Amino acid sequence: MKNLVEKLEKLKNLIKEKEKLIISFSGGVDSSLVAKLAFDMLGGNSLAVTIDSPVFPRRELENAKKIAEEIGIRHKIIKESSLGKKFLLNPKNRCYYCKKEEAEILLSLARELGYKYVADGVNISDFSDYRPGIAAVNEANFFHPLVEANISRKEVRLLAKKLGLSNYDMPSTTCLASRIPYDEKITYNKLTMIERAEDFLFSLSFKQVRVRYNNKNAIIEVYPEEINKIFVNRDEIVRVLKRIGFSKFILLNFPVTGVILNSQVERVSIDGGAITSNLANRVMVLVDKSVYEGIKNELDRFSTDLSKEGWICEIYPKKIGCPGWDDPEDVKKFIVSHSSDLAGCILVGNIPMPEYRVEKGYMNQPETFPCDFYYMDLDGKWEVYDKGGNSFGYYYTVFCNHTNGNGSKAPEIWVGRISPSSWIGDNVSLLKEYFKRNHAYRTGSLCRASRALLYIDDDWAKYGSEYKRYLENIYKSSLITVINDPEKTREKNYLNNIKKEKYEWICLHAHSSQLQHNFYYSDHTKWDSLTSWELRKNYKSAFFYDLHCCEALDYFQEECIGNLYLFGNTSGLTVIGSSKVGGMIDNGKTFYEKLKSAACIGDAFGEWYSLKGVKYPSYCYGMMVLGDPTLKPKKDEKPPSVEITFPKKGYLYIFGREICPLSTGKTILIGSCILVVEADDINDIGRVDFYVNEELRFTLKSKPYQLDLKNYSTGWYDIRVVASDKFGNSNNDHIRLLLINF
Structure with missing residues (x-):
């Protein structure tokens, strides 16, 4: 708070120095703060000016009038009824042309009334976004008091509240043209x-x-x-x-x-009064009541997290052993009876396991395997091959001959199973920890660099480039590590890669069973086996796993290796794979293509099943999701941190030695010194640009980030540093200093 008070004083001094000031005034909180301080510091020598153009809503014009009256500042409204031809073509930099025209109007007014300066409400947070309009006002030499005082958008609101502005918490607004897609004529x-x-x-x-x-x-x-x-x-x-x-x-x-999530979309046609609605944003969570009481608080928080993302979450605790709950057929009837607007279902705890039988499976032999796809298809026909139970309370139903029935074989919903294995630990404790990290991931406190590992053992090694292209639908090529050298793909090499907190997504292609991965030697005469017990000893850091590994998700097996990835570490969130010999028939091509634009893993997985999986029962029907299907790797939109750490703003230095703070708030350097910048980002800094008086002087791509001032002549300098990560996110810091060089 002390720092904010200092910034406020600096802001007041900066405005007071201008003596006469026009403020480009929209009535938003940024320009309102500048107008308020201009009126407080300059009184009648301040003037708020609003450009009333076709892209400025009437309601915001009325708000601008109200706020100006509240401040007490003189307010002039200039009617501008036309828009420039280049602006109407709606290019990506349309804001530049709009702001350029507005700047010319304001500068003309300033000359007419004898004002030297025009100020606006640009703050330092604006530089981390794409704002082509800023270039136009910079060309017009607008005064950015909030930038010079190093004030962010959040700090603007705090100061506006402190100064009593009624619009301090007003939502950000944009012009009407921003509602029209680029390149569509306005x-x-x-x-x-x-x-x-x-x-x-x-x-x-x-x-x-x-x-x-x-x-x-x-x-x-x-x-x-x-x-x-x-x-x-x-x-x-x-x-x-x-x-x-x-x-x-x-x-x-x-x-x-x-x-924006696809699953949050409702389309309502307006055609002759007929309305059709297709809203699928409900998530049903079926919970084994034996664990429900122990994780009730975590489930409530999970439901709240989902609702914040636009899902409607409904939790159904049911007790195993109650009629209508032990048998997969009855569980499915329950799902179908609640399927209106249903996007997917999450099974928590020991929810009955459907099985499927194919007569010609691996090696043309009969196979029976867990098949959660049964719960995904709500209107197809599944014949019962066998069913029964035993004295231990285990009930089973085996299905076969899946056909369209009265609907289709394609899935209507996605399904995810969160069912820990007791050999890893206590079920309630494991579930509590799982939902705790699920919440941490959604809220941003659990995060990783946006990197993926593609690890491919010998039989698929030659397809490395192709599989990498699939992953490039969700990760930049430079952030995907491919290991497919037959001489390297061994147990120890794989462990060394997954033990580090390095990857968000791991895609593994390896021969496997329910209990182990097998990494072949290049001559195929022997292999290294990585058992679930050995894997359990090693810290695994990824959030998401795509296992092209036969039988890895056979969760009926107590030591299922897929469940180990989900529960046996502190990061697992979602695991995709197969409960049988087989997997994704196209090695993930369709899944990754759909995941690029899908709302979540569940949506992409369901689309893969519809397009590919249903065609190959003997190979694909074991495919399932362990964990939460509503998740998806997050696009990195967080800007890097950047700060000019030396010299300090508002201090006097002599030959690089700090002498004292200056009451004027100015930064003065007597003798040369080196300007030092600290920049950091979870995905590493891509570059740091150094601007001196708005001219790009040089770029650094590695530490140390420094600017030697020894060759600069005496004078005032505006120095701005812009740090960018590898995703194009950027942030900046700024200092204005007087350099007295000898």
């Missing part, structure tokens, strides 16, 4: 349709709403907790949107995290 009619639709929805008391225009479809974005308002008012919404000119609307969670 028209005045489209802007009017968007504004009318948003005004109507705001009249229904939504906290935040955006309507995006896409081929006459209205894509409505609202916060997850307000989705029910859409359903309550759906008929009226359909009627009004149709009257405005839209053909249908698509409902999405407001992308608070920047991620």
